Amino acid sequence: MDLNEVGMEISEKMPFLAEYWPFIITVLVCVLAAIVLFKTALDSPSDESLPPEPDLLDELDDLEGLDDENEAPAEDEDEGPALPSDLKHVPLQFERRTPLESLTRSQEFLDLMSTRRTVRSFSSDPVSPEIIRNIIKTAGTAPSGAHTEPWTYVVVTDMEMKVKIREIVEHEERINYERRMGDQWVTDLKPLKTFWEKEYLSVAPYLILVFKQVYGFKENGRKKTHYYNEMSVAIASGILLTAIHNAGLVSLTSTPLNCGPAIRVLLGRPKNEKLTLLLPVGYPAPDATVPDLTRKPLEDILVEI
Amino acid sequence: MDLNEVGMEISEKMPFLAEYWPFIITVLVCVLAAIVLFKTALDSPSDESLPPEPDLLDELDDLEGLDDENEAPAEDEDEGPALPSDLKHVPLQFERRTPLESLTRSQEFLDLMSTRRTVRSFSSDPVSPEIIRNIIKTAGTAPSGAHTEPWTYVVVTDMEMKVKIREIVEHEERINYERRMGDQWVTDLKPLKTFWEKEYLSVAPYLILVFKQVYGFKENGRKKTHYYNEMSVAIASGILLTAIHNAGLVSLTSTPLNCGPAIRVLLGRPKNEKLTLLLPVGYPAPDATVPDLTRKPLEDILVEI
Known part of the structure; x- marks a missing residue:
């Protein structure tokens, strides 16, 4: 018919x-x-004509039901709180400093932090692993959404692994600079003399790879929501950078675009972890230079009401 | 016809x-x-059936062409770099500390930061504004994408303004707790004894409101792309929290859900600025308690390769 x-x-x-x-x-x-x-448009809002998104966002695609990092968990996962529901509250241990002491400390800390610079040429001189462990422990004191502590720090000293990471980053960065980032972005980075070659990745004695755990697991194996995981990990990274500088070491805060998935697989990290930052850590090369930048004056960043 | x-x-x-x-x-x-x-679906991927997103994300809606914070600017804005293209590079000022000194400093800083706790009961005792200014200056030393320094810190001491902020936050938080957050989120927060009432907002001597600048402006008035502005501001906030604690003060890291637009208007901040964090700062109330939390041990957050 x-x-x-x-x-x-x-x-x-x-x-x-x-x-x-x-x-x-x-x-x-x-x-x-x-x-x-x-429906297709709703499910995959990415579009060839849009500029590339950083791998942090790309990677969210392989999660189910967690595209919004603060999304409430699925109804069938509702159960007791992640922390013990009878969590005791105890008096805060606090010793008040004198106003003068507070003022002096705030000035000294400002002086210390004002000398921090992002460094792109590293020495291969070794650094005691105990110092690095103290620095990671210090980052671990950061606050986090509902105390979920959604972070994993992978510290790489193995040369073969550093070379493999460098290969992944340089391969992707070359494509980023030549095709993905757009002329304006590449132009904006030129005065900082950054480029797709990343020699420091195989020279610095340590690479710290900061992973955010987009979700976690409860004792019964079910998924645990990690509220504000991206922000929590970035705040912790601010404390990490402070600890690195305080210990007399230098670093470079890098967010390697599109390298996350390959590096996650290389390092054997699980699917709930996403690469957020890659920090080489060590001493600067003897001839290290930095761009002659100034920071905004206080009146440009502070509004008092 | x-x-x-x-x-x-x-x-x-x-x-x-x-x-x-x-x-x-x-x-x-x-x-x-x-x-x-x-096209409609691509332009507005939001959906009534999705859970509420934090105001940080909601607010992105009122921006044109900047939904992706790392998006390249429109073609017609391509021009010279945001920094001077002949930016000089100068030798890094660096004095190497001895390994023992580095180890000692890393241990002392860990000991200091380990005593930081999020505090929810504040004393109204005054704090010198000089200390707060040093703290903000210290946060201003943070690294940022292409050195755009995409942050504004609004420090509120005026009581009338603090009361208005409290009203906005409590109004929204009540709706968040009762309707938007979902049972699991509310359950997860119960052990921490957080609730929609925020007495500390009118008690603490200072409220620091951290705004991210989703984009900036060049000297010729054109839009300037702020690469990784959310992450840059969160990293700076980690340094801010460290500076607050180092000065002997306490704080609470809060991300008031859905309050951003109203508070932005109340404080007269421009449309390119979005509220990221709201931190009361001061001394703890004499009877302040904290949940008896432990932090993850090092082996749970560190992987050495």
């Missing part, structure tokens, strides 16, 4: 359809196509 | 169209409708 025969049969029962049946079928097909297109 | 007449005229020139012209017009209309639907 071909379509014309169908038309004939229908026309016997519903005469008004005789003339318009191809029209009606077309409308139905088009409505269906429109619905499919609409 | 009605549609049938059009059909007749066309059929004289192109006979095959005589039978199928309503069909063809329908296809054209449907394709047009599909394109419109598709």
